[in-house]
Amino acid sequence: MIEATGLRKQYGDFTAVDGIDFAIEPGEAFGFLGPNGAGKSTTMRMIAATSTRSAGDLRVLGFDPETHGPEVRAQLGIVPQADQLDEELRVVDNLIVYGRYFGLPLDYVKRRSEELLEFAQLTEKRTARVDGLSGGMKRRLTIARGLINAPKAMLLDEPTTGLDPQARHVLWDRLFRLKEEGTTLVLTTHYMDEAEQLCDRLVVIDKGTIVAEGSPAALIREYSTREVLEVRFGSARNAQAAEAMAGIGQRIEVLPDRVLVYDHDGEAAMSAVHERGLSPITSLVRRSSLEDVFLRLTGRSLIE
Numbered sequence: 251m252i253e254a255t256g257l258r259k260q261y262g263d264f265t266a267v268d269g270i271d272f273a274i275e276p277g278e279a280f281g282f283l284g285p286n287g288a289g290k291s292t293t294m295r296m297i298a299a300t301s302t303r304s305a306g307d308l309r310v311l312g313f314d315p316e317t318h319g320p321e322v323r324a325q326l327g328i329v330p331q332a333d334q335l336d337e338e339l340r341v342v343d344n345l346i347v348y349g350r351y352f353g354l355p356l357d358y359v360k361r362r363s364e365e366l367l368e369f370a371q372l373t374e375k376r377t378a379r380v381d382g383l384s385g386g387m388k389r390r391l392t393i394a395r396g397l398i399n400a401p402k403a404m405l406l407d408e409p410t411t412g413l414d415p416q417a418r419h420v421l422w423d424r425l426f427r428l429k430e431e432g433t434t435l436v437l438t439t440h441y442m443d444e445a446e447q448l449c450d451r452l453v454v455i456d457k458g459t460i461v462a463e464g465s466p467a468a469l470i471r472e473y474s475t476r477e478v479l480e481v482r483f484g485s486a487r488n489a490q491a492a493e494a495m496a497g498i499g500q501r502i503e504v505l506p507d508r509v510l511v512y513d514h515d516g517e518a519a520m521s522a523v524h525e526r527g528l529s530p531i532t533s534l535v536r537r538s539s540l541e542d543v544f545l546r547l548t549g550r551s552l553i554e
């Protein structure tokens with residue numbers, strides 16, 4: 251559905267996207283996971299035919315977005331990072347006006363708008379002004395708006411950034427529904443839990459390059475251990491305690507606020523720490539996550 255080879259974007263001397271390859275299949279939920287500034291939005295803009303590429307090849311639904319922008323845009327649903335809704339219009343009118351931009355017939359747009367309000371759980375708000383909606387409602391309306399043209403693929407740039415946990419869960423549920431209905435989802439995120447919840451497959455992107463690719467479970471299997479022990483000794487003592495823990499587990503990472511011990515059995519690692527006479531202030535055993543994968547691959551945390 252979307253295929254890139256050697257895709258690159260330069261802004262003057264600065265390379266924002268440095269020759270990346272990826273292929274997104276129909277019906278798949280595909281993610282770009284990476285920290286701020288990794289080049290995710292730039293990649294999305296090139297797919298959405300709103301930004302040109304500096305080199306490489308890109309095909310979206312069989313078209314080159316650079317030469318066939320209107321054809322590409324007609325078949326994509328776009329959910330940009332900032333909502334860009336018409337704040338002064340009523341909720342339902344945001345959908346109708348947007349549908350009319352696509353040149354869709356008014357009858358169709360009106361019917362579709364009601365369906366989409368239902369889907370976005372905004373029917374009760376249909377005549378409310380947008381500026382009175384919560385952040386989560388605005389996001390759901392932006393998603394509904396992106397669906398007005400019954401797109402083959404939805405591009406979602408950081409769909410839940412800035413939302414509270416409850417609003418994020420409501421949004422994930424709606425996106426999951428879309429995925430179940432067969433819509434291809436392409437999303438960027440710097441939240442590992444979002445990537446784990448929604449993506450069938452993802453690429454980990456850092457400084458404009460792809461550093462790993464696979465399903466969340468496969469990435470965790472390949473780049474991390476089953477469990478992680480997190481211990482805190484206080485910021486002044488973490489590094490020293492980590493040295494005293496050398497040899498425990500398969501790998502140790504020292505972060506400013508905690509030490510991570512990677513092992514298939516976190517409880518066993520915890521016992522080993524205590525056997526060395528160390529007493530952490532707090533300790534916790536958890537399953538490995540994509541955050542651990544990112545740390546392993548880049549030496550940095552996803553959210554800094």
Ligand SMILES: Nc1ncnc2c1ncn2[C@@H]1O[C@H](COP(=O)(O)OP(=O)(O)OP(=O)(O)O)[C@@H](O)[C@H]1O
Pocket residue numbers: 261264265266284285286287288289290291292293408
């Ligand atoms: N128009 C532009 N001119 C110059 N540099 C840009 C421009 N747009 C983006 N960049 C730079 O390119 C890099 C990648 O930006 P991009 O927005 O794609 O990152 P991102 O991974 O989406 O992060 P974010 O979550 O912050 O949007 C950043 O260093 C950014 O400052």
